[in-house]
Structures are given as structure tokens and as C-alpha cells.
Amino acid sequence: MISNRSLSVRAPLAALTAALSIGLSLAPAFAAEPAAAAISASAATNATGERFKALYTREWKWRQAQFAGGDDEDVQGQPAAHLPRVDPASQAARERYWAQVMTELEAIDKSQLSGEDPVNYEVFRQQIQSLLANQRVRQWEMPFNSDSAFWTNLGFTARRPIRDVVGYQRYLGQLRDIPRYFDEQIGNMRAGLKRGFSVPRVTLTGRDVSIKEVAEAKLEDNLLYTPFKQMPANIPAAEQARLRAEAAKAIDESVLPAYRKLLAFMQNEYMKQARTTLAAESMPGGQALYQAKIREFTTLDLTPAQIHQIGVEEVAKIRAQMDETIVKTGFKGSFPEFLHYLRTDPKFYPKTADELMMRASWLAKRVDGEIGNYIGLLPRQRFAIRPVPPDLAPFYTAGRGGRDVYLLNTYDLPSRPLFNLPALTLHESSPGHSLQGSLAAEQEGLPDFRRYTYISAYGEGWALYSEKLGIEMGMYDTPYDYFGYLTYQMWRASRLVVDTGIHHLGWTREQAQAFLHDNTALSDHEIETEVDRYIGWPGQALSYYLGEMSIVRSRAKAEQALGEDFDIRAFHDAILALGSVPLPVLEQRVDRFIEESRGKAAEKKAKAKS
Structure with a gap:
């Protein structure tokens, strides 16, 4: 059954090394040029950098607005008195937008970027590729898994501290928006069910409990009422009472009906109609979907068979x-x-x-x-x-x-x-x-x-x-x-x-x-x-x-190259200063760290001799 066991033992690790070598050189070399040509090249570089900055600044602002009011482990939305729109029209608009961003990004001459921008380019491209890929496979028709869900994310919002009246008014707006938000999610899940694109049925047992606990809770025990149980002392008592009354009304009129509707849908439709298969590759377009997920989560161009053998x-x-x-x-x-x-x-x-x-x-x-x-x-x-x-x-x-x-x-x-x-x-x-x-x-x-x-x-x-x-x-x-x-x-x-x-x-x-x-x-x-x-x-x-293999391999490379000049604190600082980057970018940064460390060591030794 595990047909790829016949692969060469060296092949998967060689494939991993090859995959990690993909990427840009992050240290552009400049040849000697006449002064006029150098000025012209510098101007072109500056113009390209400004164009790239304008693109990622515009997209990031747009992305935050698209997910305004959203809350999950990778929050990208700005605070808002509503929840994000997730209906098919909004999803189609996102796909068109990110496709246009990708077109604009690929039109930028990356060889003209300097400073930190070559890294910025690679990180931004990976993000847009992943966002666009998820839109194209209509990932939004499966808005939860056995680990997390759109309704449990609202619980994270409820547990976050609110410090002023403005924050409470925003939260109340989100509570009132739950019926619209849940209706759009239910419509998306129904569309996924029709085409066999769903969470596997076998993983759904008991996953309705977190919905039921909100749908059936009394006000004081309701998870979404949490911010109102203990409010900041800087909010006057009368204002606190008014906000609590609004919360009680929003939960009674908006939250509870929406959660009950979602619970009925999950129990009577989704959990009964969800697919009985397990494999991502068994869904529509499944092979392309799984390969896209591998690229998204690993940032590498490895096949499932190569990864399986590395694991073995x-x-x-x-x-x-x-x-x-x-x-x-x-x-x-x-x-x-x-x-x-x-x-x-x-x-x-x-x-x-x-x-x-x-x-x-x-x-x-x-x-x-x-x-x-x-x-x-x-x-x-x-x-x-x-x-x-x-x-x-x-x-x-x-x-x-x-x-x-x-x-x-x-x-x-x-x-x-x-x-x-x-x-x-x-x-x-x-x-x-x-x-x-x-x-x-x-x-x-x-x-x-x-x-x-x-x-x-x-x-x-x-x-x-x-x-x-x-x-x-x-x-x-x-x-x-x-x-x-x-x-x-x-x-x-x-x-x-x-x-x-x-x-x-x-x-x-x-x-x-x-x-x-x-x-x-x-x-x-x-x-x-x-x-x-x-x-x-x-x-x-x-x-x-x-x-982890990428970091361990990079450290071993740096230790071998630098010998007694290897500084573990400087190595970790170089990696952590990157933020969050694709693995090829990380490995290229370590190559630059090695060269920088050699230069510092040589300078230190020269000073010691003098």
C-alpha cells in the first residue's frame, strides 16, 4: 500500500535540499559602472522599491479591511463593529483582487530591489500565493476543522479584554451581526456539501457541543457575555448598566437564535451529509488541493511521496x-x-x-x-x-x-x-x-x-x-x-x-x-x-x-563554516529578526550570516594584530 517505500533513501533528503535552494539571492552584487550609469541604476532601484512598497501597503490595508472584526490565531483584520463578510460575492471579489495583486507583483523587476526588499518580496509573494490558492479551491466552503471553527473564534474575541466604551460598542455590533455572519457561513457549507467538499464525517462527533453550550446557556453563563461580567472601573456605573442591558438584548435577539440555527444545521444536515472519505485527494480537485496545501504550509515544492519517505x-x-x-x-x-x-x-x-x-x-x-x-x-x-x-x-x-x-x-x-x-x-x-x-x-x-x-x-x-x-x-x-x-x-x-x-x-x-x-x-x-x-x-x-530540519541544517552549516567564530546568540538573533519567512529565505539569510560573521571575525583579528 505504501508504494513510495521503494524510493531511494537519499532521494527525499536530496529533494528537500533542492527545494530549499529555490529562492532569490538576497545579496545583489553590483558591478563597477560609469558614474552616470550608476546614478541611473540607483534611480531605477529606488523607483522599483517605491512601487513595491506601494503595492504591499495598499494590499495590507485592503486585507485588514476585508477581515475587519475577525478573530483567529492569525488575525489580519482591524477592529470593527461587525464581523467579516464571507458570502460568495465577497469571496469572488477577494479572488479577483489577489489575482490582480499577483499580476502586479510579478511585473516588478525583483533584481532591482535592494536592502530588505528582496526578503519582503519573497514573504509577500508566498502570502499572496497562499491566499489566492485558497480562494481558487473555495476553501471558504469549509470554514472549520476538528481543531478550530468560525464559531469558536468568537469565543476568543469574548475572552479578550475590552478597555473602554468604544470597545464595548464594537463588540455589541459584532454580537448583532452574528445572524448575518452565520447565515453566510451556512450557505457556504451547503455549497461545499453539494460538491463533496466538507470536513470528513468521522471527525465531527461531539464538535457540536461548543455550539450547544452557547445556544443553551443562561445569560450570566453565556460565553459571549463574558466581557460584561467584570467591566473596567473607568466606565461609570450607569454606562456599565446600559451596556449590559444592550448585551442582554443582543444575546437574546441575535446570538441565541443564530446559534440555535447553526446547531440545527450541523446536527440535521452537515453531520449527516459530510463526506465519508478522509483523504484531501478524494475531494474535487483533490490532488491539486493537497499539493497547494503542502506549498502553503511547508513553503517547499515537495511531493507527498517525497515527504512521506523523509518521514519514514x-x-x-x-x-x-x-x-x-x-x-x-x-x-x-x-x-x-x-x-x-x-x-x-x-x-x-x-x-x-x-x-x-x-x-x-x-x-x-x-x-x-x-x-x-x-x-x-x-x-x-x-x-x-x-x-x-x-x-x-x-x-x-x-x-x-x-x-x-x-x-x-x-x-x-x-x-x-x-x-x-x-x-x-x-x-x-x-x-x-x-x-x-x-x-x-x-x-x-x-x-x-x-x-x-x-x-x-x-x-x-x-x-x-x-x-x-x-x-x-x-x-x-x-x-x-x-x-x-x-x-x-x-x-x-x-x-x-x-x-x-x-x-x-x-x-x-x-x-x-x-x-x-x-x-x-x-x-x-x-x-x-x-x-x-x-x-x-x-x-x-x-x-x-x-x-526544524531547515533550522538544524542551517545551524550545522554555520557552525562548520565559522568554527570558533560561531556565535549562537548572533545566529538566533539573525533568524528571529526575519519575522516569519519561507524556508528558502531563512536558509539564504543564514548564508549571509556566515559571510557577515566572517567579515566581523577578520576585522576583529586585524584590530588585535594592530
Whole structure:
């Protein structure tokens, strides 16, 4: 069944290296020219740069307006008293707009760009390519997956602090707009159902609970009433009372009917008519769709077969390291017996949610004491550690990191092993997602489309590399902690096998679950939620390990090239200063870092001699 096992062992890694070599040279060379010609060339460069800046500035402003009022993990919309328009006419207009932007972008002579603009060009092009590709496959007809949904995103909005009356008026406008917004989403989902473009039915069990909890809640218990329970003291009491009354009316007249209508649609139509297949390639235009998702999430031009084989090779390497670590624990049984021991012995699991939260907080504080030795420029933004909200927790991942918060899942504590917690905390908080995202936002010299957007291969690659950095930082205290790190590495390498297995090779849900069960120490609950996530979110799972491989390979290249002149803090600063970029751009930046470091080392030695 896994026909690509016959591929050469070297072929996939060679393909990955070739894919990463795609891109621009970021250090244009200027030949000696007569003075007049040099002035002319400089003027042309300036004109091209201004033209490019005008294009990305205009598009970014338009993009924010299009998604105004939207709230998800990659927010690109400006604050608004309404929710985004998602109807077919608006979607068609977006497709036309981004197609025109792409035409204008490709007409720009990129060889005439200078300074940071060659990188800006590559990042902007990748963003527009992905946005346009999603419009062309009508991704908006499937506006949710087993991990996140348009209705749960409203919960994130409800939990964000509101600081003034203007903010409350905007939020009330969004509550009143929910019926229109939900009707447009339902219409889109019906269109997707008609053409076999839907979330797989097998992943939908229980996904209506988060809708039901809002639809059936009393006012004080309603998630969307959250901002009104405790309001800022700077708002007068009479004004607070007025706003609460408006909220009660909006929830009664707009929110509850809309959620009840959505619940009936999900239970009576969507969950009964959703496709019974799993593979992305089984949907209309599925092969092109899956390849586009691979390009979007990995930024590489690799085929599913190449990625699958890379995964098979990496799984074998990590398994050998796991076997060595088991010996260090003193355990005498087989590999399956060791995994069973880890999954069932109570000593490896927290007894209370507070114990899990406190252990994560302690680990994060330990990182604070080490991080300055590995990264030079640290962000001003601080992050909190909070439990995943209960309405999301049953189907949510173990943790999720953002600039201001590290969400830790305390649901079903027997599925949350403490030996995985160091790797999870490094990944989601610092030096992973929270640190990287904050540094990107604080890079004031970068355009906003680089500061506030997220390219998965870079962001997840850095976060996974952060787990590896934990070895040098001394974060894995016992062989069990180190096995937890390896099981997380194995988990991400296995994703290369599982995601392509499901969406390209026709694997069943049970096959995918068995692969993770046999190769990692993840709990059965986590395995079930993760596999459903991969089924409903094609390609996203591929970004982690391929991104980490790029960073690890780049660091090894820099260490070998620079020898004793290699500076780990400067290396990490160079990577983090990029914001979020395609992997080829990252690798090119490391090449430039090597040349810059050589120059600095030579200058330092020359000064020492003089």
C-alpha cells in the first residue's frame, strides 16, 4: 500500500535540499559602472522599491479591511463593529483582487530591489500565493476543522479584554451581526456539501457541543457575555448598566437564535451529509488541493511521496535514540511495554490541574534564567500561562502558544504526562511561539505583513527547534524527560508519514492512530484528537519537522563554516529578526550570516594584530 517505500533513501533528503535552494539571492552584487550609469541604476532601484512598497501597503490595508472584526490565531483584520463578510460575492471579489495583486507583483523587476526588499518580496509573494490558492479551491466552503471553527473564534474575541466604551460598542455590533455572519457561513457549507467538499464525517462527533453550550446557556453563563461580567472601573456605573442591558438584548435577539440555527444545521444536515472519505485527494480537485496545501504550509515544492519517505527515514533515526534512552531509565522490557508503562503508571501524571499549571510555570521560569545565553535580543512582551477554556478543551491540543498567552490543556489529566511538559512548554512559550511571535511584532523596521502574519513552516519549525535547544539549556532533568522530548520529535516526524498517508496514500483513521500509538508515548486521547486534526486540516502537520530540519541544517552549516567564530546568540538573533519567512529565505539569510560573521571575525583579528 505504501508504494513510495521503494524510493531511494537519499532521494527525499536530496529533494528537500533542492527545494530549499529555490529562492532569490538576497545579496545583489553590483558591478563597477560609469558614474552616470550608476546614478541611473540607483534611480531605477529606488523607483522599483517605491512601487513595491506601494503595492504591499495598499494590499495590507485592503486585507485588514476585508477581515475587519475577525478573530483567529492569525488575525489580519482591524477592529470593527461587525464581523467579516464571507458570502460568495465577497469571496469572488477577494479572488479577483489577489489575482490582480499577483499580476502586479510579478511585473516588478525583483533584481532591482535592494536592502530588505528582496526578503519582503519573497514573504509577500508566498502570502499572496497562499491566499489566492485558497480562494481558487473555495476553501471558504469549509470554514472549520476538528481543531478550530468560525464559531469558536468568537469565543476568543469574548475572552479578550475590552478597555473602554468604544470597545464595548464594537463588540455589541459584532454580537448583532452574528445572524448575518452565520447565515453566510451556512450557505457556504451547503455549497461545499453539494460538491463533496466538507470536513470528513468521522471527525465531527461531539464538535457540536461548543455550539450547544452557547445556544443553551443562561445569560450570566453565556460565553459571549463574558466581557460584561467584570467591566473596567473607568466606565461609570450607569454606562456599565446600559451596556449590559444592550448585551442582554443582543444575546437574546441575535446570538441565541443564530446559534440555535447553526446547531440545527450541523446536527440535521452537515453531520449527516459530510463526506465519508478522509483523504484531501478524494475531494474535487483533490490532488491539486493537497499539493497547494503542502506549498502553503511547508513553503517547499515537495511531493507527498517525497515527504512521506523523509518521514519514514526520520522515524527510524529517532526510534534508535529512543531505544538508547530506554536503556538509561533501567527499564528491562520491550519498546511496546515501555510505552504501556509510561501511559499507565500514575507517577507520570499530574493529580490536579493546578499541579500541571504550576509545573509548566516553573519550567517557563527556568527558561528565563537561561534564555539570555542563547538569544541576544529578547522581547518586551510577557506571556501568561492559562488553562485551555473548558468549551474547547475536549478536542484541543495539549497546548497552544501566542504572543501573550500559553494555553495549557488541563482536560483529562490522565492524558497529560509530565514527562512531555518540558518539550511542550519550550515549544509553546519561550523560546518557542510566545518569544518568536513577540519579537516579530516588535521588529519596527519590518512592514506589517511580516510583523503580524504567520508562516507555519518557519513558526512551527522554530518552536520545534526550541524543544531541541532545551537539551543545551539543561531542561530535560531525567531520562524520562528526555524520552518525552524524543516522543515529541517522533510525533512531528510521524506527522510526515501520517498526513501523507491519510491524504495521499489512502490510510484509514485506524492506521494513522496505530502508527502514532506504536511509535510515540502520546496518550490515546491525544492520538485520537491529533489524528482527527490531521484529517481535517490537510498539510498543516507537515510544517513542523520540515521547518526544524531547515533550522538544524542551517545551524550545522554555520557552525562548520565559522568554527570558533560561531556565535549562537548572533545566529538566533539573525533568524528571529526575519519575522516569519519561507524556508528558502531563512536558509539564504543564514548564508549571509556566515559571510557577515566572517567579515566581523577578520576585522576583529586585524584590530588585535594592530
